[in-house]
Amino acid sequence: MQRAAQEHWRPSCDLKAIQLRAEMLAVIRAFFYQRSVLEVETPLLCHATGTDPQLDFFSTAYHHVPGIKKSKNFFLQTSPEFAMKRLLAAGSGCIFQICKAFRNGESGRFHNPEFSILEWYRVGFTLPQLMDEVAELIVEILPGSCKVNDIQKISYVELFEQITGLNPLVFCQQSYSLYASNNSISDAITLCGKDHSMWLDFIFSYKIQPVLNDQSLYMVYGYPVIQSSLARINKDNSAIADRFEVFINGIEIGNGFFELADASEQEQRFDQENKSRAQRQLLQVDKDKLFLDALRSGLPNCSGIAIGLDRLLMIVANADTLNEVITFPFDRA
């Protein structure tokens, strides 16, 4: 790493990390082959993209004639989710994909704007069933040296209350602020203000994630409904969404949903997100019509998850930064 860092034409990771990646990919493919989950490919360059105000995308121009600048905008995908759901709606059955995804403006120890995703969907799976499968896969991927001791499934609400004493479902600016000033994160008070969701992100990132660091595989489920993303609302408790996140060594590894299948609810969420984009003075994003059409024609009940493969490889390789497991990270791509 030190030697390699000196010359920018060289990969920033060592050969060992490159081999570990190849082994990891082989394990993943064998795992899904055994379970008859079909490997698929979907486009990275698409007409449309997600509206999530927290995800910035890359867009690029397609020239109708080579060299002629009359063009149309295309987007590099922030995840293959919409295209894979179109396959599901078309009757593909269970599918998985290993691909690149792109997120603009995300660069750091745990972020590279271009990164590798493993995304899979299980038709007929409930969220707990998918959580079990995620654990089985991760146990198979992690070598003996970094085995997880324990697999802990814990509800977001319970975890949040346990660590902070705060109720994540009901926003109380006063008690959140008091907690922040008593726990050396008083910056949150001015940054987050009345933004409940931002408060949750701040507290979770600073106070909860670091605690999930005891060699266990954590699956935190039942996110507050304001952070439901593309997950269904829980049918017994409308305050929470059927969404879970995977953490190892305090690092966020993946995000899974019991997938929202209702086209009109999905469209409302797009509209809502565009509204929130407007408030933040971000560009409006056209709703992905093909995706909505697919939902209207019928998405089978399914659960799906995206896993960040570079981060998972960091854990496999016992690395501290993504640069140690990516051949050519952003600054030398």
Added chain:
Amino acid sequence: MAKYSTNEFKAGLKIMLDADPCAIIENEFIKPGKGQAFNRVKIRNLKTGRVIERTFKSGESVDGADVVDIDMQYLYSDGDFWHFMVPDSFEQYQADKNAVADAIKWLKDQDICTMTLWNDSPLSVTPPNFVELAVTETDPGLKGDTSGGGGKPATMETGAVVRVPLFVQIGEMIKVDTRTGEYVSRVKE
């Protein structure tokens, strides 16, 4: 002065924070997959030397601080101020006690120090990594005792007290690492 957005944050960048000039020591990008992005930044206040942690919403901007490091020659002290000169331009600066701070005990006439200027006024002084100083006071000790262990305190011409090996005598020149305050070697005349 320029403004800097969080995406330009990196170690060494000088910014204004709470009306004080500061230097970024470490910048970490934090972002839940589906959530708000933050920059968690370790910052040294260049006036007080204190290190604090601060979080910014990614995309926020802060004012840059007009802070530059310039090599200057130390000239003399008049008791209230310590006078330095830029060798190329002969331009002189006077630093007060706050700016000189701990560097005082290593300052020797004509040594080249690093002066940190904020809006063209001295903010802090960093002595050279190694200085050569005369020993003005130390216990004479036993002649011929060259045993490795122990050592003894010795006072330098600048007032600094350094732990030296037993064989070092008054009047000798020694080389000291100012970053650790440790004896390095004797200097042959």
